[in-house]
Amino acid sequence: MNCDCTEKISLLIDGELSPAEARELERHLVTCVECQEARADFLSLRSQINEFPVAFKPVAQRDALERILGKEKAAGRGRNWRWLLNPALAAFASLLILGAVIGLLIYPRLKPVHTPADFVASDSGKKPGAMPQPSRSPEQSSKGAGQSGAPQKGSQPPAGTNRTKVPNKKPAPVVIEPPQDNIARNQEPAGPVRSADAETMTAIHFQKSELLLRSFRNVRLNKTGSSPELGYEKKLAQQLVYQNMVLRREADAAGDAQVSSLLDSLEPILLDIANLPEKARQGDVRAIKDRVERKNIVALLQVNSLALARALD
Amino acid sequence: MASHDEEFTMLFQEFYPSLCRFLECLLGGRAELAQDLAQESFLQLHRTAWGTLPEGEARFWLYRVARNFAINEFRKSHTRYRLFDRVVEAMRPPTRNPEEEYETRERKQMVLSMLSTLPEDQRVALLLREQEQLSYRDISQVLNVSESKVKVDIFRARATLRERWTKRSNKVVGVKAG
Numbered sequence: 292m293n294c295d296c297t298e299k300i301s302l303l304i305d306g307e308l309s310p311a312e313a314r315e316l317e318r319h320l321v322t323c324v325e326c327q328e329a330r331a332d333f334l335s336l337r338s339q340i341n342e343f344p345v346a347f348k349p350v351a352q353r354d355a356l357e358r359i360l361g362k363e364k365a366a367g368r369g370r371n372w373r374w375l376l377n378p379a380l381a382a383f384a385s386l387l388i389l390g391a392v393i394g395l396l397i398y399p400r401l402k403p404v405h406t407p408a409d410f411v412a413s414d415s416g417k418k419p420g421a422m423p424q425p426s427r428s429p430e431q432s433s434k435g436a437g438q439s440g441a442p443q444k445g446s447q448p449p450a451g452t453n454r455t456k457v458p459n460k461k462p463a464p465v466v467i468e469p470p471q472d473n474i475a476r477n478q479e480p481a482g483p484v485r486s487a488d489a490e491t492m493t494a495i496h497f498q499k500s501e502l503l504l505r506s507f508r509n510v511r512l513n514k515t516g517s518s519p520e521l522g523y524e525k526k527l528a529q530q531l532v533y534q535n536m537v538l539r540r541e542a543d544a545a546g547d548a549q550v551s552s553l554l555d556s557l558e559p560i561l562l563d564i565a566n567l568p569e570k571a572r573q574g575d576v577r578a579i580k581d582r583v584e585r586k587n588i589v590a591l592l593q594v595n596s597l598a599l600a601r602a603l604d
Numbered sequence: 605m606a607s608h609d610e611e612f613t614m615l616f617q618e619f620y621p622s623l624c625r626f627l628e629c630l631l632g633g634r635a636e637l638a639q640d641l642a643q644e645s646f647l648q649l650h651r652t653a654w655g656t657l658p659e660g661e662a663r664f665w666l667y668r669v670a671r672n673f674a675i676n677e678f679r680k681s682h683t684r685y686r687l688f689d690r691v692v693e694a695m696r697p698p699t700r701n702p703e704e705e706y707e708t709r710e711r712k713q714m715v716l717s718m719l720s721t722l723p724e725d726q727r728v729a730l731l732l733r734e735q736e737q738l739s740y741r742d743i744s745q746v747l748n749v750s751e752s753k754v755k756v757d758i759f760r761a762r763a764t765l766r767e768r769w770t771k772r773s774n775k776v777v778g779v780k781a782g
Contacts, residue, residue: 297763298759301759302755302759305733305739306739307739307755332769332770333762336734336762336765336766336769339715340731340734340735341734341735342711343625343629343711343712343715343735344627344711345621345625348740351639352616352617352620355620355642356620356642359650360612360650388626423701455733595698
């Protein structure tokens with residue numbers, strides 16, 4: 292079973308032999324059983340490989356051609372999105388989305404219910420720069436009770452309030468008392484308040500905006516007049532604009548005038564940066580920079596974000 | 605340039621199915637990936653080389669690029685794609701009657717498993733010869749190797765497959781006789 296002609300059989304079935312060589316091999320084949328078997332096996336393999344079915348739909352072929360010819364960009368992305376056309380995978384993706392939606396609906400119910408302690412107890416503790424509301428000194432507090440009876444002269448205030456001790460003759464000083472404990476926090480808030488979550492969001496938003504404006508302020512303007520590179524700033528501004536609108540509405544609703552005013556000043560600047568053209572003119576960039584400087588908005592953002600962060604601690 | 609695109613369309617219609625099949629066999633049955641790579645190859649042709657190639661070269665160019673894409677895929681993680689393709693296969697709705705589906709799958713699986721035992725260069729050469737009916741000279745152009753290497757590769761591939769096929773058949777006969 293070691294005929295040397297097997298390799299030639301391979302060439303013969305591929306038509307790669309010269310006519311003379313082919314004729315000679317055909318004569319050999321008449322007598323050599325081994326070569327006959329080799330030829331039969333090679334041809335059998337060929338038919339098996341050749342019959343390998345192509346599994347795709349003509350529609351898919353047409354779509355692919357359209358993408359390549361008409362929408363080369365879409366074709367580039369097609370590889371990433373084409374799986375959506377697969378019904379099974381689309382169903383799987385739909386299930387995932389449904390699961391996520393159900394999860395989002397259930398999650399808030401699983402979260403602990405916000406007690407009043409989660410809210411700001413008084414505006415003085417949360418609103419930077421807002422006029423603090425004076426709390427009553429022990430003496431003043433006793434006045435209410437004293438309506439039924441005169442206050443005792445020289446009576447000592449309760450322990451822990453020494454710093455508020457003042458001569459009786461003078462009017463009671465204004466004392467700022469941050470909430471000392473949960474009891475103080477649980478007091479009914481006087482006016483509309485914002486949730487701690489919203490304030491956290493605002494603080495983060497201020498920090499991000501501050502970073503953006505600092506980055507924008509540092510954009511170099513060339514003397515040659517070529518447009519500066521603003522891709523990062525534009526993208527960040529686009530992300531922040533929407534959040535700014537939402538937070539401003541929340542601040543308005545909560546009556547937080549200072550935060551609302553700052554967000555109101557910030558919004559047009561964010562919009563202007565987000566809407567800068569790809570090749571922005573240096574004049575436009577400079578105008579926004581000047582406005583940022585004029586309004587001193589970076590410093591305001593810094594102060595407010597720090598104040599909010601402290602208040603949330 | 606309507607004629608430009610018309611020519612491309614004709615080429616696409618003629619060779620897209622066979623390129624898909626070639627890639628599927630090369631990639632061990634990953635049909636989805638094969639179609640992606642076939643489209644990538646045509647896209648590449650349309651973007652870069654279409655109109656600059658000599659007549660008749662586009663086909664060779666396509667197979668060369670497609671093979672390179674396939675090699676790149678080999679170098680990536682195999683497991684990820686195998687798993688993904690299995691998930692896709694498992695979730696695919698049945699399109700034909702079960703018997704026909706089973707037979708087709710069996711036949712495909714047998715060919716793929718046999719081909720997967722071959723070294724890559726032998727497999728490519730054999731597929732280009734058997735499925736695409738390219739001559740040895742054409743194959744040598746596609747693969748950028750000598751004709752003698754093509755000749756040897758194809759013969760070795762056939763000899764290996766024949767040996768495996770014979771062993772497998774004997775085993776099946778033995779089992780049936782036993």
